[in-house]
Amino acid sequence: MLSRVVLSAAAAAAPSLKNAALLGPGVLQATRIFHTGQPSLAPVPPLPEHGGKVRFGLIPEEFFQFLYPKTGVTASCELQRKILKGPYVLGTGLILYLLSKEIYVITPETFSAISTIGFLVYIVKKYGASVGEFADKLNEQKIAQLEEVKQASIKQIQDAIDMEKSQQALVQKRHYLFDVQRNNIAMALEVTYRERLHRVYREVKNRLDYHISVQNMMRQKEQEHMINWVEKRVVQSISAQQEKETIAKCIADLKLLAKKAQAQPELGRQ
Amino acid sequence: MNENLFASFITPMILGLPLVTLIVLFPSLLFPTSNRLVNNRFVSLQQWMLQLVSKQMMSIHNPKGQTWTLMLMSLILFIGSTNLLGLLPHSFTPTTQLSMNLGMAIPLWAGAVITGFRNKTKTSLAHFLPQGTPTPLIPMLVIIETISLFIQPMALAVRLTANITAGHLLIHLIGGATLALMSISATTALITFIILILLTILEFAVAMIQAYVFTLLVSLYLHDNT
Numbered sequence: 001m002l003s004r005v006v007l008s009a010a011a012a013a014a015p016s017l018k019n020a021a022l023l024g025p026g027v028l029q030a031t032r033i034f035h036t037g038q039p040s041l042a043p044v045p046p047l048p049e050h051g052g053k054v055r056f057g058l059i060p061e062e063f064f065q066f067l068y069p070k071t072g073v074t075a076s077c078e079l080q081r082k083i084l085k086g087p088y089v090l091g092t093g094l095i096l097y098l099l100s101k102e103i104y105v106i107t108p109e110t111f112s113a114i115s116t117i118g119f120l121v122y123i124v125k126k127y128g129a130s131v132g133e134f135a136d137k138l139n140e141q142k143i144a145q146l147e148e149v150k151q152a153s154i155k156q157i158q159d160a161i162d163m164e165k166s167q168q169a170l171v172q173k174r175h176y177l178f179d180v181q182r183n184n185i186a187m188a189l190e191v192t193y194r195e196r197l198h199r200v201y202r203e204v205k206n207r208l209d210y211h212i213s214v215q216n217m218m219r220q221k222e223q224e225h226m227i228n229w230v231e232k233r234v235v236q237s238i239s240a241q242q243e244k245e246t247i248a249k250c251i252a253d254l255k256l257l258a259k260k261a262q263a264q265p266e267l268g269r270q
Numbered sequence: 271m272n273e274n275l276f277a278s279f280i281t282p283m284i285l286g287l288p289l290v291t292l293i294v295l296f297p298s299l300l301f302p303t304s305n306r307l308v309n310n311r312f313v314s315l316q317q318w319m320l321q322l323v324s325k326q327m328m329s330i331h332n333p334k335g336q337t338w339t340l341m342l343m344s345l346i347l348f349i350g351s352t353n354l355l356g357l358l359p360h361s362f363t364p365t366t367q368l369s370m371n372l373g374m375a376i377p378l379w380a381g382a383v384i385t386g387f388r389n390k391t392k393t394s395l396a397h398f399l400p401q402g403t404p405t406p407l408i409p410m411l412v413i414i415e416t417i418s419l420f421i422q423p424m425a426l427a428v429r430l431t432a433n434i435t436a437g438h439l440l441i442h443l444i445g446g447a448t449l450a451l452m453s454i455s456a457t458t459a460l461i462t463f464i465i466l467i468l469l470t471i472l473e474f475a476v477a478m479i480q481a482y483v484f485t486l487l488v489s490l491y492l493h494d495n496t
Contacts, residue, residue: 108445
């Protein structure tokens with residue numbers, strides 16, 4: 001998403017870069033032109049890493065090579081090597097000449113020169129390398145600090161890119177979420193539908209039960225009414241005299257039965 | 271010795287033209303400026319040293335005093351480098367000349383004092399009387415403090431001149447002694463030569479210390495007055 005915003009901004013700023021937009025914003029940075037002024041200092045030619053070789057800290061090696069054609073070499077018999085001795089002889093002769101002719105006078109300053117120069121040479125030989133390393137370390141620390149900042153910035157941007165990518169990947173997987181939601185909704189709809197169906201069934205059954213119970217009650221009421229009516233009519237139909245006759249007959253039957261009953265147990269006891 | 275003891279202290283002239291100007295200007299060539307981030311060893315060491323010294327010396331001042339940083343740092347670099355270069359054989363040290371040291375000390379001291387009097391008049395005047403003096407001694411003490419104030423630039427200049435000149439003279443004398451003893455007794459000459467070496471080491475230290483002391487005192491006068 002971020003890359004699209006940058007691409008559109010780059011396309012708006014420099015229409016010629018629209019074709020390069022596919023390559024991304026990195027190319028935009030790489031094609032920026034520096035040193036548009038007169039190039040007086042850049043590009044700097046590469047400097048040599050070490051200085052020229054010198055002997056005694058003063059006389060360059062080239063001087064010895066320079067005198068070689070005129071003074072030649074001397075072979076040292078034990079070492080079987082050829083040593084360039086010309087400049088040494090020249091130097092010794094020159095010093096002796098200056099001293100003997102008192103062109104160079106030995107003054108108190110000579111001794112102070114010897115002690116000062118000796119002291120300086122001693123200091124340089126002893127501490128030279130460590131001081132050089134210290135200076136290198138200073139520069140290294142400076143560069144390391146800036147490098148760290150650069151790396152931190154790069155890392156931050158990389159993390160942002162990764163997060164963006166993961167967000168985009170997540171977007172691809174959104175349809176799962178939608179499916180689940182769709183299923184949920186379908187189920188809820190189904191449940192509601194069935195519930196309502198059940199309710200309808202219950203209501204209808206209620207109505208029908210009501211009608212049935214009304215019918216039953218009607219029939220029961222009719223029966224009772226009929227029975228009551230029949231009884232009433234029967235009771236009405238029984239006249240008083242009939243009633244007496246019936247009661248007398250019943251009593252006579254009962255007496256007969258009682259006698260039979262009395263007679264039965266005697267028989268039974270026997 | 272075909273020249274007297276003070277021959278090394280005359281201002282050098284070449285064909286009647288003053289060479290001393292070039293000699294005074296020469297140490298500035300030894301402190302190259304560089305705009306790069308990563309320099310060579312020489313420049314990075316100098317920059318590190320300068321940073322160390324300026325932090326150590328200017329941290330005691332308030333922002334008004336810290337405006338003097340450039341001045342004080344150039345001062346210590348100049349005095350240090352001229353002193354050290356003067357230890358090389360047959361060289362001339364500008365700081366052995368009282369005129370030069372007065373020219374450095376008086377303006378700096380005067381600048382500090384006048385700044386103090388202009389901006390913090392009461393505090394500057396209060397420096398004339400230390401705290402807790404008994405009342406009868408006050409007039410006496412004010413006079414003494416005034417004298418000590420006005421002697422400060424003189425002391426600065428003379429201190430530097432005397433130290434460096436004395437050192438150079440001693441080196442010259444002991445070198446002469448070594449030379450004279452060489453034909454008499456070689457061992458004594460050797461002992462004298464060892465003394466000379468020790469003295470040389472001392473002179474190197476003194477060269478740097480004097481620069482430090484000068485700058486420190488100026489900074490102290492500044493601290494009192496800002």
